[in-house]
Amino acid sequence: MSILLREDFTFIVQGITGREAVNLTRECLDYGSRVAGGVTPGRKGREVHGVPVFDTVEQAIAAHGAPVDGSVVTVPPAFTKDAVFEALAHGIKLIVVVTERVPRRDVAEMVELAGLHDARIIGPNCLGVIAPGVCKMGGIGGPAKDAAKAYAAGSVGVMSRSGGMTTEISSSLSAAGLGVSTAVSIGGDAIIGSTYAELMPLFEADPETDAIVIYTEPGGRMEAQLAEWRRNAGSRLPIVAFMAGKFMDDEEMKGMTFGHAGTIVEGPDDTATEKIARLEAGGIRVVERIDEIPDAVESALRSGDAMAGVARSAR
Amino acid sequence: MRFYEYESRRIVERAGIPVTRYGFCTTAGAAREAAARIGGPVVIKSQVLTGGRMKAGGVRFADTPEEAEVDAAAILELEINGHLPRGVLVDPKADVAQEYYAGVVWDGTAKRPLMLFSDMGGIDIEEVAAEHPGHVGRGHLSNLIGPGDYEAKQVIAQTGLTGSELTRATPVLARLARLFRAHDMTLAEINPLARLTDGTFVALDAHMEMEKEAKPRQRELLVETLGIRPGDTREAYTPSEFERNVAAIDAADHRGVIQGRDHGFDGDLGLVIGAGGGSLTLTDAVRSQGGRPANYTEIGGNPSVAKACGLAKEVLSKDGVTKIAVMMSIVSNTRVDIVARGVIKACLELDRDPGETIAIFRIPGAWEEEGFKILDRYGVEYCDRSVSMWEAARRAVEKVQGGDGGRAPNAAGGRVLR
Numbered sequence: 035m036s037i038l039l040r041e042d043f044t045f046i047v048q049g050i051t052g053r054e055a056v057n058l059t060r061e062c063l064d065y066g067s068r069v070a071g072g073v074t075p076g077r078k079g080r081e082v083h084g085v086p087v088f089d090t091v092e093q094a095i096a097a098h099g100a101p102v103d104g105s106v107v108t109v110p111p112a113f114t115k116d117a118v119f120e121a122l123a124h125g126i127k128l129i130v131v132v133t134e135r136v137p138r139r140d141v142a143e144m145v146e147l148a149g150l151h152d153a154r155i156i157g158p159n160c161l162g163v164i165a166p167g168v169c170k171m172g173g174i175g176g177p178a179k180d181a182a183k184a185y186a187a188g189s190v191g192v193m194s195r196s197g198g199m200t201t202e203i204s205s206s207l208s209a210a211g212l213g214v215s216t217a218v219s220i221g222g223d224a225i226i227g228s229t230y231a232e233l234m235p236l237f238e239a240d241p242e243t244d245a246i247v248i249y250t251e252p253g254g255r256m257e258a259q260l261a262e263w264r265r266n267a268g269s270r271l272p273i274v275a276f277m278a279g280k281f282m283d284d285e286e287m288k289g290m291t292f293g294h295a296g297t298i299v300e301g302p303d304d305t306a307t308e309k310i311a312r313l314e315a316g317g318i319r320v321v322e323r324i325d326e327i328p329d330a331v332e333s334a335l336r337s338g339d340a341m342a343g344v345a346r347s348a349r
Numbered sequence: 350m351r352f353y354e355y356e357s358r359r360i361v362e363r364a365g366i367p368v369t370r371y372g373f374c375t376t377a378g379a380a381r382e383a384a385a386r387i388g389g390p391v392v393i394k395s396q397v398l399t400g401g402r403m404k405a406g407g408v409r410f411a412d413t414p415e416e417a418e419v420d421a422a423a424i425l426e427l428e429i430n431g432h433l434p435r436g437v438l439v440d441p442k443a444d445v446a447q448e449y450y451a452g453v454v455w456d457g458t459a460k461r462p463l464m465l466f467s468d469m470g471g472i473d474i475e476e477v478a479a480e481h482p483g484h485v486g487r488g489h490l491s492n493l494i495g496p497g498d499y500e501a502k503q504v505i506a507q508t509g510l511t512g513s514e515l516t517r518a519t520p521v522l523a524r525l526a527r528l529f530r531a532h533d534m535t536l537a538e539i540n541p542l543a544r545l546t547d548g549t550f551v552a553l554d555a556h557m558e559m560e561k562e563a564k565p566r567q568r569e570l571l572v573e574t575l576g577i578r579p580g581d582t583r584e585a586y587t588p589s590e591f592e593r594n595v596a597a598i599d600a601a602d603h604r605g606v607i608q609g610r611d612h613g614f615d616g617d618l619g620l621v622i623g624a625g626g627g628s629l630t631l632t633d634a635v636r637s638q639g640g641r642p643a644n645y646t647e648i649g650g651n652p653s654v655a656k657a658c659g660l661a662k663e664v665l666s667k668d669g670v671t672k673i674a675v676m677m678s679i680v681s682n683t684r685v686d687i688v689a690r691g692v693i694k695a696c697l698e699l700d701r702d703p704g705e706t707i708a709i710f711r712i713p714g715a716w717e718e719e720g721f722k723i724l725d726r727y728g729v730e731y732c733d734r735s736v737s738m739w740e741a742a743r744r745a746v747e748k749v750q751g752g753d754g755g756r757a758p759n760a761a762g763g764r765v766l767r
Binding site: 057111112135136137138139141142143145146147173175176177180181184194195196197198199201202205206209222224225229249251254255256258259276278279280281282284286287290292293294295297300301322323324325 | 610
């Protein structure tokens with residue numbers, strides 16, 4: 035099984051005629067995903083790789099003849115909020131926002147409105163979600179054959195603030211024979227629709243998922259939130275974390291952002307060092323090296339404890 | 350994007366929050382005139398985008414316009430943390446009965462703005478929150494409705510304020526919350542917010558930061574009201590030649606995105622690395638294994654050969670760079686063969702042997718077979734996804750430090766570092 039997606043999951047693509055959207059539509063179709071339609075205002079009547087294009091979400095759903103489960107939003111930043119509001123207004127419950135550089139205020143409005151509609155947003159500034167062999171929603175993993183190469187079905191749930199690192203980590207888990215249950219590129223911005231802690235209950239309820247790997251960066255409080263969730267929830271899932279951007283803790287790097295907009299360090303709790311301490315205090319194993327992830331997961335699965343193999347004094 | 354105090358004051362003033370009759374001056378003579386206009390004792394404050402100006406001597410008190418002129422002249426030449434002031438703010442010395450703090454920040458976990466108010470103003474709010482939690486009121490705002498005056502009132506009332514203090518402070522915090530939202534701020538602070546002896550409230554200092562992504566839609570405030578030039582980026586430091594050159598190469602071609610930084614880096618291993626998370630991971634991997642990066646880069650999207658070449662040339666041209674490491678996490682959008690062609694072209698154009706100059710090429714993913722063929726032809730060491738990013742970084746560090754046992758350091762321009 036998987037989280038968020040399933041075999042018959044159906045979605046639309048908003049902004050489907052854009053260059054990136056055309057590519058991801060092709061990739062998703064090749065992977066076997068069901069893309070019911072696309073929306074670009076003023077382009078009704080066209081087709082993108084056989085997918086009909088409409089002016090409005092309403093038209094796309096009407097033509098499909100049934101509700102659609104999700105939408106991939108890839109429109110310019112100034113129009114992103116409106117596109118998400120349109121999807122929410124038509125009952126779409128899972129919205130992947132690919133667009134980068136959406137102002138925080140717009141993101142916060144989208145997320146709050148989604149909450150009122152009982153819907154979920156992934157992103158913005160993300161590559162989407164993939165359940166290996168089940169469904170690919172977004173550009174995650176790239177072309178279908180590349181996605182198949184990097185993502186084998188398995189037992190590890192992956193969540194990452196970096197789209198590229200979602201694939202890198204999943205590929206190493208697949209090569210190690212562990213595989214991936216669902217991988218979520220959660221997005222690199224300061225405010226995102228779904229944080230680690232907010233997705234954890236879904237993985238917790240997924241019988242196919244036995245362990246979690248997260249990729250994380252300086253900036254924000256998402257890791258503290260995850261550590262707190264784990265302490266309080268009595269979760270069955272061991273979590274292994276990798277923290278990139280430790281060099282940003284250096285004095286001369288203060289006040290700079292690297293990589294993603296969300297890496298802005300706004301307080302003393304946002305640094306890599308502080309976050310690692312918090313994750314570990316929450317019983318989450320933080321590996322130093324990216325190539326240690328599969329071994330750390332394996333040993334956690336053997337013992338049922340992510341901190342297995344870590345000396346007590348280091349806990 | 351940060352604002353100078355004189356701009357922040359203008360922003361709060363425009364939002365209907367009372368301020369003193371301050372003057373912003375760029376010359377000592379103008380400061381003297383401003384002080385004369387104000388009449389009575391004044392405060393002269395350095396206008397810099399850095400903290401600690403009080404300690405550095407960037408704030409002075411003057412009783413007469415003549416003193417104000419002397420103080421302004423001194424402050425205008427005083428560098429604070431490497432920054433020369435843009436000017437001075439001349440402010441009447443206010444008759445303060447009490448100082449408060451009013452602020453609005455983002456709470457990323459709640460995904461809502463957070464209002465803060467304290468009756469202990471003038472000092473750092475974190476310090477007050479840690480040591481006197483009862484003196485800090487808080488309240489989250491909806492992103493969709495309001496903010497209403499009652500929400501500000503609730504926050505202020507938490508600190509125990511009542512009577513006219515409460516009713517006069519309420520509109521200040523409510524207006525601050527509205528301007529935070531209307532102008533896409535990430536931080537809006539009035540500290541101190543002062544109650545004068547006549548009972549009125551004025552903002553004595555203000556600190557605003559706006560989200561970079563929102564700058565296009567805040568043109569009216571930025572350009573028309575504040576007169577900020579579009580090129581005035583307000584970065585914490587002046588971009589280096591390398592950074593400017595990389596930005597120019599990026600701007601010249603819409604295909605793909607490249608970024609380069611060398612602020613804070615001064616090593617011998619040039620990094621041509623990519624994707625946001627991959628670049629962070631690789632920079633750490635190089636440093637953790639004793640390597641000294643000369644720079645930081647990000648390759649994203651699908652850059653043209655010219656763009657990849659331009660970036661690699663800039664990195665190779667940096668002082669002290671002997672070799673470059675070309676590394677990324679698995680790519681699906683960027684084409685491996687295009688980056689390979691770009692970095693090889695850069696070596697050839699600089700008359701350097703690609704096989705010697707490129708310490709390692711580790712970009713697995715889209716079009717990798719084609720890329721690896723090209724790399725083979727030029728004798729460049731490469732690896733696929735079976736070699737981890739950590740291991741690729743290790744090989745690069747080993748080579749640049751001359752410990753690869755096989756190849757000699759580049760005879761053309763390299764130096765042996767052991």
